[in-house]
Amino acid sequence: xxxxxxxxxxxxxxxxxxxxxxxxxxxxxxxxxxxxxxxxxxxxxxxxxxxxxxxxxxxxxxxxxxxxxxxxxxxxxxxxxxxxxxxxxxxxxxxxxxxxxxxxxxxxxxxxxxxxxxxxxxxxxxxxxxxxxxxxxxxxxxxxxxxxxxxxxxxxxxxxxxxxxxxxxxxxxxxxxxxxxxxxxxxxxxxxxxxxxxxxxxxxxxxxxxxxxxxxxxxxxxxxxxxxxxxxxxxxxxxxxxxxxxxxxxxxxxxxxxxxxxxxxxxxxxxxxxxxxxxxxxxxxxxxxxxxxxxxxxxxxxxxxxxxxxxxxxxxxxxxxxxxxxxxxxxxxxxxxxxx
Amino acid sequence: xxxxxxxxxxxxxxxxxxxxxxxxxxxxxxxxxxxxxxxxxxxxxxxxxxxxxxxxxxxxxxxxxxxxxxxxxxxxxxxxxxxxxxxxxxxxxxxxxxxxxxxxxxxxxxxxxxxxxxxxxxxxxxxxxxxxxxxxxxxxxxxxxxxxxxxxxxxxxxxxxxxxxxxxxxxxxxxxxxxxxxxxxxxxxxxxxxxxxxxxxxxxxxxxxxxxxxxxxxxxxxxxxxxxxxxxxxxxxxxxxxxxxxxxxxxxxxxxxxxxxxxxxxxxxxxxxxxxxxx
Numbered sequence: 001x002x003x004x005x006x007x008x009x010x011x012x013x014x015x016x017x018x019x020x021x022x023x024x025x026x027x028x029x030x031x032x033x034x035x036x037x038x039x040x041x042x043x044x045x046x047x048x049x050x051x052x053x054x055x056x057x058x059x060x061x062x063x064x065x066x067x068x069x070x071x072x073x074x075x076x077x078x079x080x081x082x083x084x085x086x087x088x089x090x091x092x093x094x095x096x097x098x099x100x101x102x103x104x105x106x107x108x109x110x111x112x113x114x115x116x117x118x119x120x121x122x123x124x125x126x127x128x129x130x131x132x133x134x135x136x137x138x139x140x141x142x143x144x145x146x147x148x149x150x151x152x153x154x155x156x157x158x159x160x161x162x163x164x165x166x167x168x169x170x171x172x173x174x175x176x177x178x179x180x181x182x183x184x185x186x187x188x189x190x191x192x193x194x195x196x197x198x199x200x201x202x203x204x205x206x207x208x209x210x211x212x213x214x215x216x217x218x219x220x221x222x223x224x225x226x227x228x229x230x231x232x233x234x235x236x237x238x239x240x241x242x243x244x245x246x247x248x249x250x251x252x253x254x255x256x257x258x259x260x261x262x263x264x265x266x267x268x269x270x271x272x273x274x275x276x277x278x279x280x281x282x283x284x285x286x287x288x289x290x291x292x293x294x295x296x297x298x299x300x301x302x303x304x305x306x307x308x309x310x311x312x313x314x315x316x317x318x319x320x321x322x323x324x325x326x327x328x329x330x331x332x333x334x335x336x337x338x339x340x
Numbered sequence: 341x342x343x344x345x346x347x348x349x350x351x352x353x354x355x356x357x358x359x360x361x362x363x364x365x366x367x368x369x370x371x372x373x374x375x376x377x378x379x380x381x382x383x384x385x386x387x388x389x390x391x392x393x394x395x396x397x398x399x400x401x402x403x404x405x406x407x408x409x410x411x412x413x414x415x416x417x418x419x420x421x422x423x424x425x426x427x428x429x430x431x432x433x434x435x436x437x438x439x440x441x442x443x444x445x446x447x448x449x450x451x452x453x454x455x456x457x458x459x460x461x462x463x464x465x466x467x468x469x470x471x472x473x474x475x476x477x478x479x480x481x482x483x484x485x486x487x488x489x490x491x492x493x494x495x496x497x498x499x500x501x502x503x504x505x506x507x508x509x510x511x512x513x514x515x516x517x518x519x520x521x522x523x524x525x526x527x528x529x530x531x532x533x534x535x536x537x538x539x540x541x542x543x544x545x546x547x548x549x550x551x552x553x554x555x556x557x558x559x560x561x562x563x564x565x566x567x568x569x570x571x572x573x574x575x576x577x578x579x580x581x582x583x584x585x586x587x588x589x590x591x592x593x594x595x596x597x598x599x600x601x602x603x604x605x606x607x608x609x610x611x612x613x614x615x616x617x618x619x
Contacts, residue, residue: 033559
């Protein structure tokens with residue numbers, strides 16, 4: 001009697017040769033993804049690979065290969081195949097070897113399942129906070145809670161290479177609890193399933209701009225960024241923080257990254273052309289064109305990565321089971337060998 | 341590099357060089373005592389290699405596992421560790437002939453090709469300040485060491501088989517190489533050890549990345565190539581278990597697997613990054 005199509009597919013998937021074919025294809029495709037720079041804008045591929053190849057890359061989403069639906073479908077197919085293989089073998093024989101092999105394969109499915117969970121239900125956001133600034137986590141799609149940056153600090157080696165970045169954080173009213181903790185790179189804050197990572201930093205300047213008509217505005221401008229004063233006239237303000245200005249030499253050089261002699265270089269730019277600039281200390285102001293700029297102050301800002309992802313725990317459980325299964329298998333094999 | 345560390349490094353290098361020459365002599369002339377002497381010299385080289393790593397640990401005030409140069413010196417150390425273990429437990433002849441030149445090449449590359457800036461002791465950047473760094477790199481060294489031994493055994497198997505195919509079974513190389521079954525079995529055992537350790541490398545890296553950046557996997561070229569390596573060895577073990585692939589086919593996969601190991605380190609560092617850097 002002829003097999004039904006579904007039955008035929010399961011039989012094919014349950015054979016190990018299919019699993020290995022899928023594995024080899026996934027490996028080859030992954031390798032391809034390391035040769036094509038990932039995640040650039042479509043124009044980039046047109047310029048670097050030419051029209052036709054560039055089009056092929058973007059149409060097949062080879063530029064976002066690891067997130068492409070067909071790549072994820074392939075991983076799903078691998079999962080199915082592994083599962084069917086494992087079940088089939090369990091039905092045939094039972095021994096420590098088969099048992100450990102089953103654990104290992106289920107562990108891999110758990111890892112991939114956890115990764116799918118992360119992809120589907122994981123949620124993360126980058127939040128930049130100046131010292132003293134506060135933000136509601138609900139605004140970023142998390143459970144309600146008030147996150148405040150109390151202090152940000154950089155420790156340096158003697159040669160001014162950064163040793164550690166750390167942020168003193170307060171998280172209030174998050175799922176009925178308050179947290180007050182210093183985080184650093186490799187030491188995130190954990191609040192239930194929520195984790196907050198130290199991810200970047202910079203300087204933030206408080207500047208008051210006063211236009212010719214007397215209108216004034218107070219703005220917070222991150223270092224090396226720009227602020228549109230007047231879009232219609234292509235007029236913008238740029239600001240660069242100079243932490244330790246060297247006053248013994250001409251030009252604008254910083255002796256160290258520490259705020260020992262802090263200045264801010266502000267520039268008024270019209271149509272990408274600098275039409276006026278000045279160096280300011282905190283509290284000073286300058287007239288550039290028809291605008292008056294005052295530097296009210298400056299502080300660090302801390303770039304925080306806030307994440308909620310329960311898939312991580314499935315993945316890590318999978319990791320543990322995989323290693324445990326391998327170890328049991330290795331020991332069992334050794335015992336069999338010694339007995340023989 | 342401090343002067344004492346430099347001295348220890350040079351001693352290791354000279355000893356490994358001498359061990360290669362002695363191995364060739366012992367093998368060609370079938371002098372058992374020369375081969376044993378080569379083992380002693382190898383052990384001396386390994387002791388000096390260990391000393392170089394210890395001296396660096398002292399002057400850097402951390403484990404010597406955090407830049408390319410330190411990794412290569414430790415990689416050579418790991419290969420020789422498994423080589424000596426193999427000589428002690430499995431007592432296979434002639435493996436040094438195929439394996440020690442790899443060690444020699446790695447150290448020569450580290451000494452000559454690496455720019456001085458990469459050899460200097462540099463303080464750890466914040467992302468590297470984690471205990472997972474030690475677990476991750478230490479398991480990598482051991483894994484790569486075991487896989488290097490499996491590679492040498494696989495190459496020996498292929499050489500021996502080629503001689504058998506050409507009916508040149510009277511040649512000295514054929515006669516003095518261990519039997520094909522023994523080579524095959526030992527190769528398999530080193531792959532299982534290396535594969536387990538490689539799993540630990542990838543897993544510790546993922547856990548560490550989750551702690552440092554909040555993401556356990558981001559498909560960067562290094563991660564991806566370590567996964568590809570893992571898939572190759574995984575496939576190798578499966579076809580052996582289920583389809584009984586032995587001998588030549590199994591050896592070919594072992595060679596491809598080790599090529600992937602080397603590519604994960606050298607290729608990704610020097611070639612793929614270069615490819616990306618125009619962007």
